[in-house]
Amino acid sequence: MRGPIVDRISDLVAALAAAVMLAITVLGFAGCATHDDDATHPAQVERLRRHFAAVDAELHAADVSRLSASQRAARAEAIERLRAYAARGEFPHNHVRADRLPVFVDEHGTRCAMAHLIEEAGGAELVAAVARTRNLAYVPELAADEAFEPALVAWLDRNGLTAAEAARIQPAYDGCGFEDCTNDVDRSAMVASVGLAAANGFAIAANLRDDAGNGAGGAGLVVGGLTIFAGYAMQRDLDERRELQQDIAWIDIGLGAITAALSLRTLTRARAPAAVAPPAPVSPGGWSVSPILGETRGVSVATRF
Secondary structure: OOOHHHHHHHHHHHHHHHHHHHHHHHHHHHHHHOOOOOOOOHHHHHHHHHHHHHHHHHHHHOOOOOOOHHHHHHHHHHHHHHHHHHHHOOOOOOOOOOOOEOOOEOOOOOEOHHHHHHHHOOOHHHHHHHHHHOOOOOHHHHHOOOOOHHHHHHHHHHOOOOHHHHHHHOOOEOOOOOOOOOOOOOHHHHHHHHHHHHHHHHHHHHHOOOOOOHHHHHHHHHHHHHHHHHHHHHHHOOOOOOHHHHHHHHHHHHHHHHHHHHHHHHHHHHHOOOOOOOOOOOOOOEEEEEEEOOOOOEEEEEEEO
16 A cells, blocks of 8 residues: 555656656757758858868869879869869758867768768768768878778779878868857657657556556666666767757656666565465463253363364
8 A cells, every 4th residue: 555655756756757758858859940950151151162162273283194094084073073062062060069070971961072072983881881980080080990991092093082182172160169059959869869758757657556567667677778778879979969969868867767766666576475474373272161051961171282
């Protein structure tokens, strides 16, 4: 039987879970709303176009007599693609740090200049691999990485470019100090957080019931563990270091911990041995004497061992 104090604690925990779910939903959608427009700040567009104009002039002035006819043709195509890329003005966003750094592929799928050139000339697999593991690396770092050096060097050789020219093409992008993205939240992370918050709410409600058993405890433990892991992964995502997203990650971790703790309590309670009823009391042995009434009169004597 639960007492009034336990009932109030259970109601408080349930209300807390509901509040957390609401907070994640509101914060997540508010964060996503801050980046509906993928346009780069005009001042940054102008800076990058000046950069690409200077690179274009350098590439045209370079001595290419050592190159084969196929390499010169591929190089000319790469320069034309670079010129069109700069004119379009769609550049990656740096949502990682306030200082400038390269971003190979941003969260919107926008390619940097080198990623665009590589992908357009048969290097889509290389671009995807770099985006997964070295998304913030400079070209010289990629050229020194044994995981990327063979494919990158081969691509540069086919397209008549040197590693130094590729490094010159690759720009760095102003970060959150230039374009406010502290409240930006990855959409997939937000959707996952809202879904996990709802699952945690159901798990907490189930484990607060008096008749909660191993099923509710086991399911709640899985949900809580997944939520903690998701929050930890969001914290450790090097490409998504944004303040609001970090806050939501900590909320996920806290909510998952509450669910896991309640589920462990349910499992422990369900496995506790049932109380054994005490044996019926046995009257002590001894002698008893009772009269016999009726037609026959006398006395009955009995003993118990």
